[in-house]
Amino acid sequence: MLSAADDYPIHQIAEPVRYAGTSDRNFYDRYYFNLHASSGELFMVMGMGQYPNLAVQDAFCLLRRGTEHRVVRASRELGDRMDTTVGPFRIEVLEPLHRLRFVLEPNEWGLAADLIWEGAIPAFEEPRHHIRLHGRVLFDTMRLAQTGRWSGILHVDGEDIPVTPDRWKGTRDRSWGVRPVGEPEPAGIRADQPLFFNLWNYAPMQFDDHSILYIVQEWADGQRVMDEAVRVWADPAREPEWLGRPEHELSIRPGTREVDSAVISFPQAPGGAFDVRVTHLLEAHIGIGTGYGFDADWRHGMWQGPLVVQGVSLDVEADRDRFFGIVDCVARFESSTGEVGYGLHEYLFLGPHEKYGFTSFMDVP
Template structure:
């Protein structure tokens, strides 16, 4: 099966691009977020391609004054992986690894957008994520992360918000490989996922960026972790620090995080009570999970998350990105920035006192 991708010198096997991977759970995905420094406006977008499932899906979400609007779309892939348009949502790669565009065109919801992301630094390659349960491969993928500025506009009905790169920053990532997608496995290894502790923290500062992530096991030991602090005009410095964290009592929401990347350097992070719910982009969503076949050539849906959406813990509000303030202190000089603290904490994490499947912190 030949597609447009076959005219580019990017083949990795003798097969055409459309069928280069025989793995059922192979995926190729874009993610974006953006925000005003005060957090009043927050938006996020994603687009995923699932070649062996024959599906491409996308979502765009915008939160204004605490109300989260979600547009989700899914269609049959038809083998063509270069067509990055799903209903009203489109992603364009204008300059690889530097400039990308996200468009939300006419649809039945009040949301429209035309946004361009311009990178502030070279992309950061995260360590390859490989995770097995006994003999079964659960995850095997690579991700790049990149901070940048946004330009363009977002509209909710008649309210149009202009976005500019000096006032609206954000983060984008690209990941590809293998992880659970599509309909749930009828016979999951070990009875399914019982533990997953995930922390992802990208931050923008006026003259630099900082990034840290960690995947920990039930004892609290990291199986994938990396940190980077990078001046906008200089070489990045890597670190892998222990995590000092505190939870809000009675929840699985972080109240603070402290890292000590190296001697004379600290990164203190304070999440705000401003949450973006990742289920808007399909994460842990029972109907709009990634790679799901909706039984039609195109399916589009719209809903909202009201301010009380997170009051009662459910799988739909478990996975969040919290707006956060960061203070990076280097040799006594404090640098102030803003970003997000992405949190997905399922099962035990002995290092921070979490027990059970969803038992809250004390």
């Protein structure tokens, strides 16, 4: 199983790079990107992952425009881990931690792209994410995060949309480690317990000369699995500034688990407390059709065959009953200190959460 990566001095164990340091089936290594025009006109979310112990590599591109939810997705057998192509998808690392290229070749589903990502801040190492339940490690992951700008071209149904860095922005992450992937496993003793967590809330906010990276993960009673709030400056000579324990007030749309808006607070920030008001511009249910969710036919790392390429097209109004789970939103961020920025507001409510009035797996208040 020698591959191109084996000619680089990057080995961590006494095996070819193709083999992970653990035989856990859930080991993964993924790219995530999103793209928006600092507005609600469209939102695109893209990803690619490798699952070495499942011998699968897959990719997706999700376009939300108007009420349309369109996904192009592909999966193949994993071979050389340096080969970041899956059917019409390709990711190229042009300048590590700074410039990458995302390509979706023209296909029968009318969505294609050739885009260059350039980081607006230095790539930032987020806290290690570790959850053990009844002895089993469910999560043990690392992730880097970065805000940035896009340039290139986006093709939608024959329309060429120029993408220029003056207004086309986004966020990306690279994560790797162990988390549930592939075909569902027997739940066993964990059947009556939440598989992941009850609240996940994540917001990388991009302002003119800095970005704020915010994470909160909580169990039902509000106890935190992890949290972080840090200001990362565009100038790499300036050290990141930790903002203390963050707090959240999420405005829930009546009769749903969907968030309309939010206020994220930083009461312990150096130099004085401040708030950021979050206004959603356009949302994308990234768990539907992409592999992030509970679709029986397509999950990250699920074996689909030597090569499969598919398209999914839904309407968020006509198919409303299908849309639940994790949500990514293009958002406007207005700080009480006067700055205005744009970025991602991501959230998931799964199971009870006392603060927001949820009492069972999928009830609504």
